[in-house]
Amino acid sequence: MSPIIIKTIQFFLSLSLLIVLHELGHFIPAKLFKTRVEKFYLFFDVKFSLFKKKIGETVYGIGWLPLGGYVKIAGMIDESMDTEAMKEEPKEWEFRSKPAWQRLIIMLGGVTVNFILAVIIYIGMAWSYGEEYIPADSLKDGLLVTEKNIGDKLGVQTGDLILAIDGEKIEKFGALPIEIVNGNTMTIQRDGRTFEQEIPVDFIATLLEDEDKIRFLSMRTPFVIREVPEDSQNANIGLQEKDAVIGINGNVVHYQDEIVPILTENKGKKVQLSVLRDGATIPMEAEVSEEGKLGVIVGLSSMEEYQEKGYFKIETVKYSFLESIPAGIDKGVSTLSGYVKQMKKIFNPSTGAYKGVGGFAAIGGLFPDSWNWPAFWSATAFISIILAFMNILPIPALDGGHVMFLLYEIISGRKPSDKFLEYAQMTGFFLLIALLLFANGNDVYKWLFK
Template structure:
């Protein structure tokens, strides 16, 4: 099966699960408060349904337009824009007849379920898979900046350690790029001194110019010979597996990033390598290709070997069931907090972050090319967080819009008129369509021109 097909299946499976559970978050409290639910739909049924069946007073169905889903609650102005029913006298089973606090609970049910679901997934992942990460402060000689122009923009260079973002200590190396994207200030340790530097306002825009460079930081790795191919120009000079190159033309080196510029300066020439083999220092003559290469494969065979040889540490954490609960809650809260920070930057035009807003293709890109349960559940939990946050925004046509008007009613004691709610719903609907077109237009632009 092709990677695109696998991604598509995962996307629709995840989306269907999240939509059904979100709508259940509205459906269950509505039924508890004896409010009639006329429809419960996965996807939208514009003009026709792929499937529908009436059970009791509710029609359950699957629409053909996969842009979401809905529950149609009697006596409520919603996506259906069924205003005719609102002209009749309120019935006891209708949404508009219920106390404001009950209506508020019904409207908050969907986003509550989305956030709780994400936390439950994170708890399950912590308990089932545990956690593995590289402590940021364990990289003894700093990070490798793989994209120099991005490093220059940020004000960092190979060998630096970023110890904190916005004053908060960086614990995990893998989370560092996202923390920088969400942050405003970094603390850098360089050559024994520590100083703070502001992250450029438009730094996100710099990354978005080429999203393949988002991972602009990596580990510094030694030049350890892993394999010398038979067709290499240096196949017969005496290089052996696990030889460590410690000098080139008499200049001491330890890491691959130190060797690369020396080889660049000596393209097509012979250089003198000094290798360490089982504690012995051995000089060898080597030929540098016209591309500035030695024609060998360097590096350890596994990630763990770097840790075993002291280049960094790997922390492995196993959680009991009870321990996984606070770990999952913390993960959910931190993920939501990080997403809120990203949204703040998106709404600030000077950051250029709006260029990274994506639609269905971007969401589908969260899933791996092959079937991988940890990756699937991680992406599903993250999308659930996104749905919770987006739905609580105070935009008419979203849950947050209804919540905003309900809070107004509870505070002032005055309910907005049905006509006002109708116009607000239409305005919110057009705003959502515009956002949908913008997000998916961004996806299309990236596909065509990047």
Template structure:
């Protein structure tokens, strides 16, 4: 099956789950407070619906426009803009007739469910799979900066040890880049000295312009021969699996980042090398291709083999069910906190982060191109956090807009007029359309020009 089709199926499955549960977050408290719910829809049913069935007082259905979903609650100014119903005298089953605190709970239900859902998913992932990562502080000789453009922009180089971002110690190697993207200051150790560096304000833009190398910080890997293909120029020069290259033309080497420059200057040549095999050194002649390659596959068979060889430590965290609950909660809070940091960068034009705002194509691209349940659920949890945050923004037409007006009512004791709420709803609708066009326009621009 095509990777695009797999991504599309995952996108719509995830979106459907999140929309239905979000709307249930409104539906359940509404029913609990005896508020009539006229419609419950997955996707929007503009002009017509793909499916609908009325059960009791509520019509359940699936619309054709996959931009979200909704519950239509009686006596509430929402996207339906049902002015005729609002012109009538309030009924006891209507939203507008309920106490402000009940209306507030109904409006907060959706984002609450989104956040709780993300935490539940993170709990399940922690319990089922645990967590495995390379311990950042265990790197024997620091990091490998695989892209010097990004490394120079950040001010780090191969061999550095990255200690902290914004004063927070970095535990996992694979969390360095995400922390740097959201951070303001980086602490590194270079040649035994601790150095504090400001992260450039436009580093997000720099990394987005070089996306193919975005994961530019890695562990330093030794030149360990894993296999020798039959078409290798060195198939008969004496190399064996497990050999470690330790010298090229009299220059001591250990890591790939040390070997690559020497191969580059010796393209097309036969050079003297020394390998270490079973604790002893052995001189050999190696043929370097015109592309600067030795023609062998590299690396140990597993991360554990690197650990045994002393290059770094692999940390495996396994959780009991009870232990997975705080772990899932912490993951949910951190994901939300990081997303808020990212939003702050977006609203600062100097960062260039606004260029990375994406729409449906960007969200769909977050899913793996092969079916992988852990990645699917992790991505769904992340999107659920995004939906929770975006929906609580104080924009009319979003849950956060309704919450803002309800808090105003509860504090002042004065309820905004229906006419004002109608105008606010229309204004919020146009704001959302503008944001939607901007985000998806960014997707189209990247597709065409990048």
């Protein structure tokens, strides 16, 4: 099956699950407070529905426009903009007739469910799969900067250890790139000294110039022979699997990043190698190709081998069911916190982060090319966090806009007029359309020009 089809299936399955549960977050408290719910829809039913069935007082259906979903609650000005019913006298079963605290709970139900769902997924993943990571401070001789221009912009060099971002210790190497993107300062250890380094305000814009290079940090790896192909120019000099090159032309080397520049300088020439095998050092003469290669395949066969040889550690954590609960909550809170930091960057024009805002294509890109349950649930939990945060923003037409007006009513004792709420809903709707066009326009631009 095509990777695009697999991604699309995962995207719609995840989106459908999140929408239905979000709307249930509104539907259930509405019913508990005896508020009539006229419609419950997955996707929008502009002009027609793919499916609908009335059960009791509620029409349940599936629309054709996959931009979200909704519950239509009687006596409420919402995205349906049904203002005719608002001209009549309030009925006891209508939203507007309920106490402000009940209306607030109804409106907060969707984002609450989204966050709780994400936490439940993270709990389930911690319990089922555990966690495996490389401690950031375990890298034997620092990290590798694979893109020098990006490293120079950031002020990081190969061999550095990044100990903390904004004063918070970096525990996991895999979390380093996103922490840098979200952060303002780094604590770096270089050549035995530790110092603070500011992260450039526009560093995100630098990364977005070439998104293929966004993983500009890696682990340093030794030049260990995995295979010598038969057609290699050095097939007959005696190199064997698991030989480690530790010297070239008298230069002591430990890592591939130290060897590559020397080979580049000696293109088309012969070089003297020092090869470590079973604890003994063996001299060899090798030929460097015109491309600056030795003609061998390098690298250890597994991450465990790197750990055995002391290049870094691998931490494996298994959680009991009870232990997975706080682990899942911590993951949910940290993911939300990280996303809030990203949004702050986006709303600061000087960072250039707004260029990275994406729409449906970007969200679909969170899913893997092949079916993978851990990856699917991880992406679903993250999108659920995004939906929770975006929906609570104080923008009319979103849950957060209704919450904002309800809090004003509770604090001031004065309820905004229906006409004001109607105009606010229209303003918010057009703002959301503009944001939607901008985000998906970015996707189209990247597809066409990058």
